[in-house]
Amino acid sequence: MSTDEYAHKAQMYLNTLCSVKPNRRVGSPGNRAATDFFARTVKPWGYTIDTTPFACLDYAVGESSLLCNGRSFEIYTSPFSLGCDVTAALETVSTIEELEKCACKGKILLMKGALCAEQLMPKNFVFYNPDHHKRIYALLEEKQPAAIITATGKKPELVGALYPFPMICDGDFDIPSVYCRDTVGEKLAARTGEIFRLRIDAMRIPATACNVIARKNPDAKNKVIVCAHIDAFENAPGASDNASGIVVELLLAEMLKDYHGSSCIEIIAFNGEDYYSAGGQMDYLRRYGKDFGTMVVAINIDDVGYIHGETAYSFYGCPEEIQRHADRVFGAYGGIVKGEPWCQGDHMIFVQKGRPAIAFTSEKMRELMATITHTPADTPEIVDCGKLHEVARALESFIARFQEPAQRP
Numbered sequence: 001m002s003t004d005e006y007a008h009k010a011q012m013y014l015n016t017l018c019s020v021k022p023n024r025r026v027g028s029p030g031n032r033a034a035t036d037f038f039a040r041t042v043k044p045w046g047y048t049i050d051t052t053p054f055a056c057l058d059y060a061v062g063e064s065s066l067l068c069n070g071r072s073f074e075i076y077t078s079p080f081s082l083g084c085d086v087t088a089a090l091e092t093v094s095t096i097e098e099l100e101k102c103a104c105k106g107k108i109l110l111m112k113g114a115l116c117a118e119q120l121m122p123k124n125f126v127f128y129n130p131d132h133h134k135r136i137y138a139l140l141e142e143k144q145p146a147a148i149i150t151a152t153g154k155k156p157e158l159v160g161a162l163y164p165f166p167m168i169c170d171g172d173f174d175i176p177s178v179y180c181r182d183t184v185g186e187k188l189a190a191r192t193g194e195i196f197r198l199r200i201d202a203m204r205i206p207a208t209a210c211n212v213i214a215r216k217n218p219d220a221k222n223k224v225i226v227c228a229h230i231d232a233f234e235n236a237p238g239a240s241d242n243a244s245g246i247v248v249e250l251l252l253a254e255m256l257k258d259y260h261g262s263s264c265i266e267i268i269a270f271n272g273e274d275y276y277s278a279g280g281q282m283d284y285l286r287r288y289g290k291d292f293g294t295m296v297v298a299i300n301i302d303d304v305g306y307i308h309g310e311t312a313y314s315f316y317g318c319p320e321e322i323q324r325h326a327d328r329v330f331g332a333y334g335g336i337v338k339g340e341p342w343c344q345g346d347h348m349i350f351v352q353k354g355r356p357a358i359a360f361t362s363e364k365m366r367e368l369m370a371t372i373t374h375t376p377a378d379t380p381e382i383v384d385c386g387k388l389h390e391v392a393r394a395l396e397s398f399i400a401r402f403q404e405p406a407q408r409p
Helices: 003-018 029-045 096-101 131-143 182-189 239-255 279-294 320-330 365-371 385-403
Strands: 048-050 053-061 065-068 084-093 108-111 147-152 177-181 195-200 202-210 212-216 223-229 264-270 295-301 311-316 336-338 357-362
Touching: 003 029, 003 239, 003 385, 029 048, 029 202, 029 212, 029 239, 029 264, 053 279, 084 147, 084 182, 096 131, 108 182, 147 182, 147 195, 177 182, 177 195, 202 279, 223 239, 223 279, 223 385, 239 264, 239 295, 239 357, 239 385, 264 279, 279 295, 295 385, 311 320, 311 385, 320 336, 320 385, 336 385, 357 365
Parallel strands: 084 108, 108 147, 147 177, 223 264, 223 295, 295 357, 311 336
Antiparallel strands: 048 212, 053 202, 065 195, 084 195, 212 264, 311 357
């Protein structure tokens, strides 16, 4: 197949993934349409397919409102929040120390300032969960406010270009919550002690979702993994984050349809990188964590193909021989450069288990995060499908080494 034909196919894949309805959030009908599309596309190329479902939560939101003395304030419903209709006095805190001292039981609690400097990791998140986040959750559950308002600013390195961002995004936390801009928070704080009415129209919906795991030579003793996450942030088309990585996987899967090497090639569409519980990643660890010792290297693809800059790769615990091989192969492609490590992607579930990994992303990832990621602006127009084809070809060349039965990295 020619370069133009692959680029055309990549564009079709990208448009399909970005057009599912309502979106690709885990547990939604659109997410199921995306995983069905991935499995349906890959299966004719001779892969064994695993789409075992796992339990998750979807959610629905309607109109929410915040009123005080006839004046309304702009708010947004936190993902996975429970609904409520609360009329109560407003209490305001800006630090953990103030939260420790406040008496807010049955009140509407406004959190702002330093207390809202970053998004809280979900209560039960196992990969990264700092002690001060756990302390905030514990205090909130101890203090028992009737509802919570968080006033947030910008934090592109963690939440992308969202402003404001939801500080609480957790289906395991049961105090209703909304969020607003930091500037709105200051106006609210000036009314501390006044009576507000907060209505949240929201509900949680039990659902199921699945990873899609496609394998060539599944019974081999050694395994090479290529992964990307198929889910997207709520209300974002998710072209760069991360339909782009899934498109690379689909192109690569076709390139490897005639693979007959001695290693297992496992191509994973993870379902949960942008989900509060990382449900797909946790499901994979539960079912296949015992097999990590067979893994030669894991390659994660996330936010590739951005129209600005090159594609960057980075190493995580890789033996020198794998690094030399990767540098030699990837260096032959003009649009691929060595970049700085980043520790927020799916490759980290392998790194934390002591396995070597390589991650591909955009050289301009910081720019992407600051201006586009997790917003409606993440559309197919910001993705160069020629770059997606280039990454797929580079990975095909890298994996070709493992077609030689007698050769081990």
